[in-house]
Amino acid sequence: MKPTYFINFMMGMYIFIFFAYLFGPLIVMSITAFNSAEFPSISPWECFSFRWFNEGKIAYDGQHLAGLLSDWRLHDGIISSLIIGAGVVSLSVPIGMAAAIVLTQVRSQLRDIYYSISIMPVLFPGVIIGISTVVLWDRIAGLGGDGFISDVGRNGIFLTILAQTCFISTYCFLIFVARLQRFDQTQEEAALDLGATQTQVFFKILVPYLMPAIASAAVIAFLFSFENYNTTVFSILSDQTLTTVIASKVRLGISPALSALALTIIALTIIAAVTYEILRRRSEKKYAQSQEIFVKEKAASGRINKEYKVGFKVPKGIVAILLVLVFATYGATQIVKNDLYGQSCIDAADQEKKSKFLEQLQTLESNELTEEELSGGSLGGTEDYGDIFGDPSLFQDFGGFD
Amino acid sequence: MSADVELNNVSVTFGSFYAAKSVNVKINGGEFFSFLGPSGCGKTTLLRAISGFQDPSEGSVLIDNKDMFGIGPNKRPTSLIFQNLALFPLMSVSENIAFSLEVRGISKKDRQKRADELLELIALEGQGEKKVHQLSGGQKQRVAIARALAVEPKVLLLDEPLSALDLKLRQRMRTELRxxxxxxxxxxxxxxxxxxxxxxMSDRIAVMNEGEIEQIGPCDEVYNNPLTPFVATFVGENNPLFGKVKEINQNKVKIETPDGDFLSTMNENKKLNIGDEAIAFVRPESLFIPRDGDNFDNQIKVNIESFEFEGNIKNFYATLSSGTRIKFSIPNAIDTSSISSGTKLQLGFESIKSSILPKAQLAID
Structure with missing residues (x-):
């Protein structure tokens, strides 16, 4: 084996392990969403089903396990999370932008101090931000008696927007700082020189330049707000967001409906990322074409290779796509072959569980405990241990505490 | 519509540093006036003082006889073309040109009309829809000029706008600007x-050094009759010959140097006395190899060290007997194939083509 092959092999292994570590849990969780069993699992596989995306199930013992569509607490949580996300975006983007613009105006030593103070909220534990927001607003709400201030100061959604904005605006600040560092300030001067007012310079020169940063800051702010737990859990008070709902569900016992939710979120994320990438590539291609036209106009015609043709290129992701297809086909054939799908399978599984449950009930009934067994029986009764403390020789060597 | 620009005793300080010191200059309406000086001499500071980005610490800037103190760059009748041009990359060429009209609330139709007029002026008709990055260097240059002219300023300020272009383009843009x-x-x-x-390009130039103006005048006057050794060596090339004044006859001065005595011409504004330390300057193109019948005021013995070929001329580097190095240029039309390093030659130059000035700082190459 040549050393380069070995190195390539090791590199491949490393990448495989790394990605398995990153995406393994997500893949397993996504598969469990399609298993009809009450507990998220791959094996034993019960039936292939979409029930956890829909209505969930009513178990044989009468317990209702909600699916994604029928879980109203989850829906309320998602709605609160969306409202909070929108609030956080509309506050932290302008705050971050303003702070970054101020940074370009301050000079030398003051600049470092200002920068350090500005990024400090990121370093605070989210718990502290959450608690301190609640404590502050509780005081404020207590000032005016009953009324608007009191209502607002004890509104969980309002407090959560404020608390999250505290540190999320800092991430926005960092995004704007990065973009502003590349800003050519002579453009502002040029606009001023051409007669623009400061306001016009801001809206016609600076804001268009910052547009990509505004977009990415908004996306980042929304994502951070949507997934935040440790600040939210304190500041949300009696309301619920998606994360707090999930957390309280996990406390009661995990359900495949959460897997279904996770898969939905992953799918939405992938769709958004792919759409963005397609749009980006399209605009890049457009730019490249315009440049090509420009070069062709400028260059002497003899220097353009007219015979140039783009050869067929195999997309690099083809191996991954093929692998996924092979596994999916194999899984699907196994499910169909063993009749592990559809209502009949679910009914059969329920029937089996019900009979097992009845069996257990019968066993319990037939082994009814006697009075003697309940009070300890032959092993656990008090009489066996009763006279441990009655033994007069037990403490005879104990000299006492003093 | 053009305006006079007057700088009265203008100083600009940053802390204890004088970027510009007591500058007095009156620029006439319609004039092409240049500030010439090495980097860091304060010329950009002066331009920023005229355009309104920097108010002078002392003195006043007058445009059309109106004191401009406290008036911002957006309220002055000036337009500035930046060194990096500062075109707006997110706008099309037309939008760039019409920006000054847009911020003044002029209708889109009128803006488009004016942009088309200006595109014609800079010979870029029909290219208004292009983005800035689709233009070549020279075209960008012209767009920047058109953008600055769109508001019909009374004064156009240009901050080294040609420095980023290649030589050929720079030469063409000079003519176009003019x-x-x-x-x-x-x-x-x-x-x-x-x-x-x-x-x-200029009608008149002001040569600046270390925040101060050394000389103001028409180009040929500054070149032929420099007022200071700095101007003599910064504008064009010059060979300095250090010595002491020996004789004065009206404006003809004889200077005694280690390489002999030379006759030179004194500037009437820079009087010299016998015994003063002085420098006589002679330009490389004023030094000739005498031919039969030539009779120069001054003769100078040189020892050729090296030469370089520049195309239209050939530059020779030589030493005098004292070790002083001088440079002289011979047009390529004259056959100089017999001259090589080590050749000893006798050169001549006319006293009228040499200027003598009191000893002072030279421009550092």
Whole structure:
């Protein structure tokens, strides 16, 4: 084996392990969403089903396990999370932008101090931000008696927007700082020189330049707000967001409906990322074409290779796509072959569980405990241990505490 | 519509540092005026004082006899063309040109009309829809000029706008700038460190050094009759010959140097006395190899060290008997194939083509 092959092999292994570590849990969780069993699992596989995306199930013992569509607490949580996300975006983007613009105006030593103070909220534990927001607003709400201030100061959604904005605006600040560092300030001067007012310079020169940063800051702010737990859990008070709902569900016992939710979120994320990438590539291609036209106009015609043709290129992701297809086909054939799908399978599984449950009930009934067994029986009764403390020789060597 | 620009005793300080010191200059309406000086001499500071980005610490800037103190750059009748041009990359060429009209609330139709007019002026008709990045260097340059002219400023300020272009383009843009200035007939104030640019385009130039103006005058006067050794060596090339004044006869001065006595011409504004330390200057192109019948005022013995071929001329580097190095240029039309390193020659130059000045700082190459 040549050393380069070995190195390539090791590199491949490393990448495989790394990605398995990153995406393994997500893949397993996504598969469990399609298993009809009450507990998220791959094996034993019960039936292939979409029930956890829909209505969930009513178990044989009468317990209702909600699916994604029928879980109203989850829906309320998602709605609160969306409202909070929108609030956080509309506050932290302008705050971050303003702070970054101020940074370009301050000079030398003051600049470092200002920068350090500005990024400090990121370093605070989210718990502290959450608690301190609640404590502050509780005081404020207590000032005016009953009324608007009191209502607002004890509104969980309002407090959560404020608390999250505290540190999320800092991430926005960092995004704007990065973009502003590349800003050519002579453009502002040029606009001023051409007669623009400061306001016009801001809206016609600076804001268009910052547009990509505004977009990415908004996306980042929304994502951070949507997934935040440790600040939210304190500041949300009696309301619920998606994360707090999930957390309280996990406390009661995990359900495949959460897997279904996770898969939905992953799918939405992938769709958004792919759409963005397609749009980006399209605009890049457009730019490249315009440049090509420009070069062709400028260059002497003899220097353009007219015979140039783009050869067929195999997309690099083809191996991954093929692998996924092979596994999916194999899984699907196994499910169909063993009749592990559809209502009949679910009914059969329920029937089996019900009979097992009845069996257990019968066993319990037939082994009814006697009075003697309940009070300890032959092993656990008090009489066996009763006279441990009655033994007069037990403490005879104990000299006492003093 | 052009305006006079007057700088009265203008100083600009940053802390204890004088970026510009007591500058007095009156630029006439419709003039092409250049500030010429090495980097860091304060010429850009002066331009920022005229355009309104920097108020002078002392003195006043007058445009059309109106004191401009406290008036911002957006309220002054000036337009500035930046060194990096500062075109707006997110706008099309037309939008760039019409920006000054847009911020003044002029209708889109009128803006488009004016942009088309200006595109014609800079010979870029029909290219208004292009983005800035689709233009070549020279085209960008012209768009920047059109953008600055769109509001019909009374004064156009140019901050080394040609420095990023290659030589051929720079030479062409010089002619074009001059033509545009004649067509629009407004005051142009041009900043450069390139003496070639300043001399070819300007009506008058001001040579600056360390925040102060050393000389103001028409190009040929500054070149032929420099007022200070700095100007003599910064504008064009010059060979300095150090010595002491030996004889004065009206404006003819004889200077005694280690390499002999030379006759030179004294500037009437820079009087010298016998015994003063002085420098006589002679330009490389004023040194000749005498031919039969030539009779020069001054003779000078040189020992050729090296030479370089520049195309139209051939430059020779030589030493005098004292070790002083001088340079002289011979047009390529004259056969100089017999001269090589080690050749000893006798050169001559006319006293009228040599100037003598009191000893002072030279421009450092």
């Amino acid at each position: 033509e545009i200035q004649k067509r629009v007939n407004i005051t142009f104030i041009y900043i450069t460190h390139d003496q070639g640019e300043a001399l070819t």
